Amino acid sequence: MGLLLTEDEKMLQESAAGFFADKAPVSQIRALRDDRDATGYSKELWLEMSEMGFTGVLVDAENGGFDMGFMAAGLIAEQMGKNLSASPFLSSSVLAATALKMAGDKQAAKLLPEIVSGKMVMALAVDEGGKHNPDAIQMTASPSGNGFKLNGKKSMVVDGHMADQIIVVAQTDDGLTLFVVPTDAKGLDTERTIMVDSRNAARMVFEDVEVTGEQVLGEVGKGADILNTVLNAGRAVLAAEMLGAASQVFQTTNDYLKERKQFGKIIGEFQALQHRMAHLYCELELARTSVLTALTALDKNPKSAGPFVSMAKAKLGSVAKLAALESVQLHGGMGMTDELDIGLYLKRIRVAQELLGDADYHIAQITK
Amino acid sequence: MSDLEQFRAETCAWLGANCPEEMRTPMKRETDGCWGGRNWVFQSEAQKLWLERMAAKGWTAPSWPKQYGGAGLSRAEDKILKQEMKRINARPPLLSFGIWMLGPALLKFGTEAQKMRFLPEICRGEIRWCQGYSEPNAGSDLASLATKCEDKGDHFLVNGSKVWTSYADEADWIFCLVRTDNTGKKHHGISFILFDMETEGVSTKPIKLISGRSPFCETFFENVKVPKENLVGERDKGWTIAKYLLTHEREMIGDSGNLKPVAQMVAELGIIPDAALQAKITELTIDEWAFSQTMSRMLAEAKAGASLGAKSSMLKYYGTELNKRRYEVMMDAAGYDGLEWESERSNDGELARLWLRTKGNSIEGGTSEIQLNIIAKHILELPGT
Incomplete structure (x- = not known):
């Protein structure tokens, strides 16, 4: 049923846990933030992730990857969530890799090996407004010569500030179409946006950006099918990342309750606090199950996994938020300080919650 | 065909041939069930026949050893039997605290004489x-x-x-x-x-x-x-037995695995929810799903036959609170109709009565607060007062 990890999956989980705790602990994102790093992640880490095989987790062997599936991608992301490890894993190794793999065309054969090697970073430009809404894409791709001209704007392009290539979703007369566009294309204006979690995205404005027919990913007008699976892959991996982050703040808080003394007592003795933690424990167990189920459903059949992924993303959206909020409150004044890592988790969870649809969005999706 | 496939095929055939048609309809109320015992008056010939046939097969307590009236089924076989019964909407042949609660305690702590004296009677539904x-x-x-x-x-x-x-x-x-x-x-x-x-x-x-x-x-x-x-x-030293039995009770009370999804219950009322109600229903649907999957996961994690220990408190706490939420939403959905108390239309206020009954779920078998205490102490290892 996928509710229990296999031996291989447990091994992957362990090696990812060791790797991120060692190579990309929370202190790394803190340092990147304080140094106002231009990339926003450690390039060295990214190459090491490539050596570990993480960048190619969803890429088939023909293109240099390891084809380990969505469960594996989720297990890696969970450990990234625990350590708040920043990297273009979501944008490049999950979203772009899934899109290329599904298109399975010449571009895929060219670009996938470069994603695996970590030499090239790709990002997905889908949303345009203030909230995730792939049904409201207005960017146009109008015929021009034997190619198209792209016009419109994109927001929250995760890692778009430093990506080499962008997968852009636009409307053609035949329907939604995906294009691969280099970030130095003429007419493309990119503004780096540093987000609350110290990670980066971009706002992009396309003004008559010319693309050839060869830059179409998959078929013209058939972008919706690819996009749907790509987004679901991203959502499930984000849910797994949130699970890691939420479990970590929960653990940190539980440890703190066993240490901190007030009124001559360890504060963990107070029933008011115990009950909040015990409730959160239950919610986290349900959250874990929902992530495992969503990843399993994706591995089984990405086309029918939508409802499971939405349930997991919605559940994690609310449970991870609860974990972060409880963590700040139960740490008292210390939870408000930048010195503690709690705030960094609160911020990352807020971003991950919003990315690719918050709980409200996914509840509405399920209802449809 | 594997042994389990073989077992499924045989079970399916046997149930098909032996479960009376009348016993393949949902129970409308708690009192529709068969509780057995010395003074039990069967509500129909079908109810009696169904109990007798299942008991003869050892399937009123399928996982108990054969010598005590069970069928000695493995966990996997037991699950198949449940699935096959559910597939044809078969009612449980017997509702019994003897099977759910006393039996497991006797199997673990009873003497051979006690087991032989009480367990077979329990399985046959002759003692309540x-x-x-x-x-x-x-x-x-x-x-x-x-x-x-x-x-x-x-x-x-x-x-x-x-x-x-x-x-x-x-x-x-x-x-x-x-x-x-x-x-x-x-x-x-x-x-x-x-x-x-x-x-x-x-x-x-x-x-x-x-x-x-x-x-x-x-x-x-x-x-x-x-x-x-x-x-x-x-x-x-009866406290050890009491605790063991409470754990069983918690797993049972928390078990919403077979509950009808709230979305289906609302649909059966013939109500088309507005957007706000629909959002509440969907949110609950997610929790129903995540909870029942979590239950499966925890049972799979516990080694075959092992008790869930303190995790049963989690299932009890969450399952009962969830059930209360389900009935609050049902009452929201039903509106004025749900408030009827004495009428044929409302089956004498069945929904309202069930709604009220669920309020006890988080009190009986150890309150929600007691379950949270147990989780805090035994799982989170927070210090006691």
């Missing part, structure tokens, strides 16, 4: 049990129970009272926690005994609940003589 745990002054603080049990040489003498005894007025026997020693700590000196409800000195008084129904009683013991061979486990 009630549970004597809570007392007027021992609710959440169960271990402070005070029903006195004195050793009178050739018998025990029991004096005291119990409360919240489910169906005590209809039960044949009671399994009961009594105090055999009050000189030490409160967890010490508790014993687990069994006796016939027809013994002189036993009386019951139903308690009317807010639902208008009386599934619980007050139970009084005045100089009740109990044979000594009816002591289960060691004298003064």
Whole structure:
């Protein structure tokens, strides 16, 4: 049923846990933030992730990857969530890799090996407004010569500030179409946006950006099918990342309750606090199950996994938020300080919650 | 064909041939179930036949050993049987505290003579049990129970009272926690005994609940003589059995695995929810799904046959709170119709009565707050006060 990890999956989980705790602990994102790093992640880490095989987790062997599936991608992301490890894993190794793999065309054969090697970073430009809404894409791709001209704007392009290539979703007369566009294309204006979690995205404005027919990913007008699976892959991996982050703040808080003394007592003795933690424990167990189920459903059949992924993303959206909020409150004044890592988790969870649809969005999706 | 596939095929065929049509319709109310026992009046020939056939097969307690009336099914086979029964909407042949609660305790702590005496009768639905745990002054603080049990040489003498005894007025026997020693700590000196409800000195008084129904009683013991061979486990050490049984009870109360999804219940009311109600239903649907999957995961994680331990508190807490939420949403959905109390249209206020009944879910078998205490202590290892 996928509710229990296999031996291989447990091994992957362990090696990812060791790797991120060692190579990309929370202190790394803190340092990147304080140094106002231009990339926003450690390039060295990214190459090491490539050596570990993480960048190619969803890429088939023909293109240099390891084809380990969505469960594996989720297990890696969970450990990234625990350590708040920043990297273009979501944008490049999950979203772009899934899109290329599904298109399975010449571009895929060219670009996938470069994603695996970590030499090239790709990002997905889908949303345009203030909230995730792939049904409201207005960017146009109008015929021009034997190619198209792209016009419109994109927001929250995760890692778009430093990506080499962008997968852009636009409307053609035949329907939604995906294009691969280099970030130095003429007419493309990119503004780096540093987000609350110290990670980066971009706002992009396309003004008559010319693309050839060869830059179409998959078929013209058939972008919706690819996009749907790509987004679901991203959502499930984000849910797994949130699970890691939420479990970590929960653990940190539980440890703190066993240490901190007030009124001559360890504060963990107070029933008011115990009950909040015990409730959160239950919610986290349900959250874990929902992530495992969503990843399993994706591995089984990405086309029918939508409802499971939405349930997991919605559940994690609310449970991870609860974990972060409880963590700040139960740490008292210390939870408000930048010195503690709690705030960094609160911020990352807020971003991950919003990315690719918050709980409200996914509840509405399920209802449809 | 693998052994399990073979078992599924045989089970499917047997159920198809032996489950009466009348027993393949949903139970409309709790009282539609078959509780068995000395005084049981079968509601139909089909109900009687179904119980007899299932009992003969050992399938009223499928996982119990054959010599005690079960069928000795493995966990996987038991699951297949449940699935196949669900597939044809078969009603459970027997609702029984003997099977759900006393049986597991006897299997673990009973003597061979006790097992042989009671378990086969339980499986055949010939004896109906009630549970004597809570007392007027021992609710959440169960271990402070005070029903006195004195050793009178050739018998025990029991004096005291119990409360919240489910169906005590209809039960044949009671399994009961009594105090055999009050000189030490409160967890010490508790014993687990069994006796016939027809013994002189036993009386019951139903308690009317807010639902208008009386599934619980007050139970009084005045100089009740109990044979000594009816002591289960060691004298003064009954708390271990009590805890073991509570764990079973929690898993059972928390088990919403077979509950109808709230979305389906709302649809059956014939109501088309507006957007706000629909969002509430969907949110609940997610939790129903995540909870039932979590239950499967935890059972899979616990080694075959092993108890879930403190995790059963999580299932009890979450499952019962979830069920309360489900019925609040049902009442929201039903609107004015859900408020009808006495009418044929409303099946005499069935929904309202069920809604009221769920309020007890998070109280009986250890309150939600007690479950949270257990999680905090045993799983989170937070210090005690």
